[in-house]
Amino acid sequence: MDRRQLLKGMAGVAGSTAFLGGTRFASAQDYNAMIEASKSEGPLNVYSSFGDEFWPFVLEPFNKKYPWITVNYLDLNTTEAVQRYLLERSAGSQTADMMVFISPELWHDLSKRGEIDLYTSAEEPNLPKVALQYPGIYTGFVDVDVLAWNSRLLPAELAPSGLEDLANKVKANPDVFAGKIVTKSALNESGQKMSIRALERRHGEEKLWEWLSIIGAQTRFDQSSASNAEKVLTGEALVAFSLSLGQTLRNMADPARASLFAWSFYSDGSPVGPRNAAVMKGATNVNSARLLLDTMLTAEGQAGVVRASKVPMRSDFPADGLPEGFLTYESLNQQLGAENVLPITFEEETDEQKADFIKRYSEAYKVST
Numbered sequence: 001m002d003r004r005q006l007l008k009g010m011a012g013v014a015g016s017t018a019f020l021g022g023t024r025f026a027s028a029q030d031y032n033a034m035i036e037a038s039k040s041e042g043p044l045n046v047y048s049s050f051g052d053e054f055w056p057f058v059l060e061p062f063n064k065k066y067p068w069i070t071v072n073y074l075d076l077n078t079t080e081a082v083q084r085y086l087l088e089r090s091a092g093s094q095t096a097d098m099m100v101f102i103s104p105e106l107w108h109d110l111s112k113r114g115e116i117d118l119y120t121s122a123e124e125p126n127l128p129k130v131a132l133q134y135p136g137i138y139t140g141f142v143d144v145d146v147l148a149w150n151s152r153l154l155p156a157e158l159a160p161s162g163l164e165d166l167a168n169k170v171k172a173n174p175d176v177f178a179g180k181i182v183t184k185s186a187l188n189e190s191g192q193k194m195s196i197r198a199l200e201r202r203h204g205e206e207k208l209w210e211w212l213s214i215i216g217a218q219t220r221f222d223q224s225s226a227s228n229a230e231k232v233l234t235g236e237a238l239v240a241f242s243l244s245l246g247q248t249l250r251n252m253a254d255p256a257r258a259s260l261f262a263w264s265f266y267s268d269g270s271p272v273g274p275r276n277a278a279v280m281k282g283a284t285n286v287n288s289a290r291l292l293l294d295t296m297l298t299a300e301g302q303a304g305v306v307r308a309s310k311v312p313m314r315s316d317f318p319a320d321g322l323p324e325g326f327l328t329y330e331s332l333n334q335q336l337g338a339e340n341v342l343p344i345t346f347e348e349e350t351d352e353q354k355a356d357f358i359k360r361y362s363e364a365y366k367v368s369t
Helices: 003-009 028-038 055-065 078-091 104-112 163-172 190-203 205-216 225-234 245-252 286-297 299-307 329-336 351-365
Strands: 018-020 023-025 044-048 071-075 098-101 132-134 137-150 181-183 219-221 239-244 261-265 270-279 341-343
Touching: 028 286, 044 078, 044 286, 055 071, 055 286, 055 299, 078 098, 078 104, 078 190, 098 286, 104 132, 104 190, 104 270, 137 225, 137 245, 137 286, 137 299, 137 329, 163 190, 163 205, 163 239, 181 225, 190 205, 190 270, 190 341, 190 351, 205 351, 225 239, 225 245, 225 261, 239 245, 245 261, 270 286, 286 299, 329 341
Parallel strands: 044 071, 044 098, 181 219, 181 239, 270 341
Antiparallel strands: 018 023, 098 270, 132 137, 137 239, 137 261, 137 270
16 A cells, blocks of 8 residues: 555545444434434443553543443453454354454454444545445554663663664674563464564565564563563563554653653554454444444544544544644654555465464564464
8 A cells, every 4th residue: 555545545435324223324314313223222332452541532522422322341352352242142142232453354254254234434434545444344543563662771772763673783782682572472463463464565574584583582472562561661671562552652641651661663664553443243232333433433533542542543633632743544654654654454364374474483483382
């Protein structure tokens, strides 16, 4: 995807539609009917890989618009959320009305299974085209892989500016970095694997895996960006890579943490991953779920995304009261440049390709399989 495609996408698409009970509507009167129908529904259940650090900011405008709707959100590992939904669905139990999570691979699988409510959001004309991942699945915001380091413990001259730069500095200073680099394992999280695939497309397999072999020999794994950031802050690790920008911005908002914490985009290309949302086919409270999806994609909802330290897809909202220098999808592309925006996407792989990745990754990171 080049810069022209990205900017062209910002123009959006024509037409606005809403749904009620599986039927397409296009008028304000019919949207009002959906709102009325939501008043007879029960509490709205959301499964997502986000918790209290995210939902209160997005729910603030939703609660003002629809105070009769109670929202229960469960903060789950992405794989756990999808497995739970599918098990409950197969048992005929009440399950998630809406899901919000990271993995393009799992969204692809749910779409193939026919588990997505094919709702066309009323906000679709206001979104860049890349925000429509599959029918009914919308990117509400993106996250970016970044580098972070302990600015008090790591000498300034060894601070990494990109992945190649990190590999070069680790190779030249193995004693400094020995066991002091942390990241999430791509063997346990599909999003990490797809970040690597995005980097492969940019740099070529041979060059990238040479870098990863150097870095991997000095790397330990932890399960989340939050725990990786904590290891950097405490000095247990000097550097974290493939760290969530959202997690990084939350740390930088705390002056005490910011005094220990420094970060950078990858100068040689940063993987950018979609954070997608959809109303589920198994939804019990379908009208309420559609209203929440729409609210997340409104200007007010996207401003809430900024307050949650995320990068929203829209830019057309007032900056009043928002953090100084906040990013949007559009300004991220402008700041990084098209050549340094590496979209994280899902591509089908053969069993041979999957096995080759596991072998290559395990060798680079000295992991026993």
